[in-house]
Amino acid sequence: MENSDKQRGGRPRAFDPDRALDAAMHLFWEHGYEATSLAMLREAMGLTPPQIYNAFTDKETLFRKALMRYHETEIGFALEALSAPVSTGEAMRRLLLGAAEAYSRPGKPGGCLFVSGALAASPQAQAIADELRTYRKESEAAIAARLAKGKAKGDLPQNLSVEDFARYIAGVMNGMSIQARDGASAEELRVLAQTALAALPA
C-alpha cells in the first residue's frame, strides 16, 4: 500500500506527506470538507499553499486522500468484525462496540468522518457529498453481505431481510456517530450499542 509518488530527482520535499495528510484528515474530520479552509489546512499541516497543491493537486483530491487514509487507519474494526470467524450475532456485537470505541477516541474528533465530512453540501461540493454517501452505502452493503452469510449458515431466521436489517445496523452506527459528535462518552455509546443489539432476532 505505497502512498509515495516515487520522487525521480530534483529538490527533495521538506516535509512528510503522510504526516501532513494526517493533519488534514483530522481537520476535515472535525469541520467537514467545505468548512475547512485552505488557511486552516495551511496552519495545521505546517505548509505553504504551493506545497499543499504540489503534493495533493487540489483541495478535493486532498480530501479524497484523507478519506482513504481514514478508511485505512481509523476504522479497521469494521472489517475485522465482519470477517472474524464468529457467529453473526457476535459479529454485529463487535461491529457496534467497535464503533462505540472508534467514534469516541480521546484526542480525535467525535463520530465518523464518512458522516461528518459532508452531510450537507453546496452544489459545488455535490461530488464530495456523493462520494461520502457511497462510502456509507458500501459499509451497509458489507453488513448485508455478512448477514447473508449468517442467514445461509442458519444464524438468522430465513424470513429476515438482510438488506432491511443491514439498514438498521448502519442506521444505528450513523446515529451513534451523531451522538458521539454531541458529546456521548464511549461508555454511553457502548450502552446504546447494547440496546440496539436487543433488536437482533433470536
Next chain:
Amino acid sequence: MENSDKQRGGRPRAFDPDRALDAAMHLFWEHGYEATSLAMLREAMGLTPPQIYNAFTDKETLFRKALMRYHETEIGFALEALSAPVSTGEAMRRLLLGAAEAYSRPGKPGGCLFVSGALAASPQAQAIADELRTYRKESEAAIAARLAKGKAKGDLPQNLSVEDFARYIAGVMNGMSIQARDGASAEELRVLAQTALAALPA
C-alpha cells in the same frame, strides 16, 4: 404565534416574509447553514439582498428563524407522539414512525434539518452548530421525560435507565435522518423503525 413585526407606517413590504422564510428553510435544510450562500437564498426567496437583511437582520438570524419555523411546521409529530395519552411503547412507536414519514416527505429534503443543518462547521459557525446540538439534546430530553413518565406508570422496568434508552431512541432517529438523506424510502424507514422498536423492554 404572530411572526409579524407590526408595521408602523411607511411603504409596505412587496413580499410575504413567511413565504420567503419558507424558501430559506428548505434551502438550509437541503444544503446546510454554511453551504447555503446569499446568492442561493436571494434566488430562492426571490428577493434582493437589502430586502433579506431588512427583514431578517443577517444570515445567522435568518437561519435561526428558519429553525423555529421548521420546528413549528415540520416536526409536530414528535410532540404529538410524546404527549398523546397512549402507552409508552405506543408513544415510541408513533415517534419513530412519525420520523420515518417526516424525514422522507416527497418534495422536501431528506432527513432532519436539526441534523443536516450544521453537523460539521467552521470555527466561525460554531455557534450555529451548538444551537443545533441544543435542539437535538432537547429532543432527547423530551424523550427521556416521556420514558420517565412511563416508568413511573409501570410501563417500563424499574431498572431501566431512561437517559440511556432515550439516547438510543434519539440515536436511531438521527440515524434515520442520515439514511433518509442517503435515499431511503418512507417504507424502508418504517421497517427500520419497527426493527428498532424490537429493542423496547417488555
Next chain:
DNA sequence: CAGGTTTCGTATCGATCACTATGGAAAATT
C-alpha cells in the same frame, strides 16, 4: 561541473463570500 527536474518561498490572482451605502419611490401620517 553543466543540464534537467522538482520543490521552495513570496506575493499574489480572480471569484465569491456576507453585507451595506445611497438615493429615489411608495405608502401611511399629519
Next chain:
DNA sequence: AATTTTCCATAGTGATCGATACGAAACCTG
C-alpha cells in the same frame, strides 16, 4: 398637500475563498 417613514433597486464594500505565477534553491544525472 406636506411630512414622515419605510422599502425598493443599483451598485458596490472589504474580507476570504481556492488556487497560481514567478524565480531562486536543492537535488539527480551525465
